[in-house]
Amino acid sequence: MRKPISPLPTIGYLWSVLGTVTGSLLLSPLRNLVELSNIALLYVLSIVVVAVTYGRGPAVLGALLSSLCYAYFFVPPHFSLAITEAQNLLAAVIMLIVALLVSHLASHLKQHADYAHQKSVESTNLYELSQALAGAMTPASVITLASQFFAESLQARQVRVFLPNEFDTATDPINPALLAQCIERRQLLSRPLGSGSFYAVMPLTAASGVQGVLGLELEAYALSSAEAVETIETVASVVAVAMERSFFAAKARETEIKHAAESLRSSILSALSHDLRTPLTALVGMAETVALGKAPAERQKSMLEAIRNQALSISQQMTNLLDMAKLSAGKFELNTDWQPIEEVIGASLQQVKSHWPERDIRVALEPNLPPLNIDAVLIERVLWNLIENAIKYSPDASPIDIAVKRSEGHNDIDVCDRGPGIDPDRQEQLFELFQRGKAESGVPGVGLGLSIAKTIVEAHGGKISVSNRDAGGCCFRIQLPVGNPPVFLEANDPS
């Protein structure tokens, strides 16, 4: 990238004048010891140095000044510009010509070297940019990277990319007409902003068409030469290709998500049709039988009881479905608070007891458990799902064991039953949506409870797993991170 105009030339001229004059003054007392031709060579040498360091202008000035100083200080008559001998005049003239030639060549070389250096810096920058762009997965990150690049290398301000859908609404400092013109001409257009800067717009064109328009505010020097504009165009084309790729990538991801949603929808449909329609059919049948009024009173009562239970179970499954829809839509927010896990377990048991008052549930809590930063409503949901599963899938007379222990950085909550256990091959899948321990089971359910539990536990930074017990049955374990509970002051509470 072109550098802003540096203060270098002024310093170059200054050094050239100062160096020549002081050098001449310092050397002048020695004029009788050093031969005149060597002094001329010394001048030429100094001009080479100036030419290499500061370029042509200062070198030419130095050459002119040198020949004057040479004539004034060294060529007899001393301290006069007059040159009496033809020999000396010739030497002075040759010195001037050599100095001019050398300064020209040296500065030319320097310019080339500078140009090469600048080009290599530019290509390094461009390389780094394209590498960074290769890692950018979304159009937004491509735009961010491009903006950073222009801001750093060109001191550009207000860098932004106008996407095709913003073309008609673009306002100050540009307008839709300017954008249309820019796209039509496929080239960089700029308009002055006052205070010496310009606002430039540049179409980002890739194989599949215009990806957007780059707009940026630049100082005049950044647009001063054809090369500078070409550099901007090169960068713009790299950015355009990256944008195009990221658009395609985003589209591919979207398709993938759509596909996943599609397969989810079909599994929901099959779950609904099988697991909800079957009990609903039974429900309607029983209700009609009762309505006919032909069954004996005792039988009617038990049928009404069955209708109630069936409806409750459907309602429970609807709740699960709705919860899962809410959780998987990512719309839930953890409403966390530090609370003792005992309290959440107590509340879950309170509910379980109201549904299954006869069931033997044993609780073993380690003393002095630390409080956890959890959303109690959701964790209670997890516990309820696990306990409900344990009760549903194990013999009525067998006990359910709930245990809470501390482990490294976690609280482990185990819910264990004496049911048939879980096939080790299926233990992983069990937590996925619509997966059940057995595909066709007499126990009602659609296979949502565990994936709800998993989603909630993972949202808390925890883990859920299942293992089989030695003496039969299985154990679900929730691990919740302990964290740093706030220090609780009980000072203001005299007993």
Added chain:
Amino acid sequence: MSEVETILIVEDEQQIREAVAMALECEGFQVCQAGTASHATVQAAARKHQLVILDLGLPDRDGVEFIRDYRAWSSTPILILSARSEERSKVEALDAGADDYLTKPFGIAELLARVRALLRRRQFNTSEPQATLQFGDYSIDCVNRVVTRCGEAIHLSQIEYRLLAFLAANPGRVLTHRHLLAQVWGGQAVENPQYLRVYVGHLRQKIEDNPAQPRHILTEIGVGYRFQP
């Protein structure tokens, strides 16, 4: 009870409204029904009810606002019906002055139990404050601030005592975290429910036989506590 108690049901879903009305009528209550908040306001002004059953998801008005306005002029108990997704508005409604809540789907038996408890409490509230509160084997002497179990004194700190006394004075009623914090600690503590949880934990250790499965101080997850004598 000399007169028949009337109950106002405010619920926009006709099926639920009628199911609830039928169940209450079978129990001998007189029932008024309203499908919208504005209709409910008219009904409430027209005659006195002993209980209001209110669905939070009304079509024309926020249920919480309705409670605030209603509480400005009436102390009739309010029982809220709420959907599971309305966790937050349920707490808001209780803070606004509702007395109890039921989450849909609820059983009729549970509904009737809550209704009876609220009506009973209304009578209890109108009587004189009692100097001694009794529950289980316990007795709280509110004058001397002493709690005894089968005649034996139990050592409680001041805050523990205040918390227990307040809970026991409101048996069966769901008390939100905010409400308890404001009553026991004072206004500045209402945003620190962990204070409350720690003290409830202490209290359970001292008065419950099995603190993990409490009999008296029950947790209403995400809402508060309910004291069961």
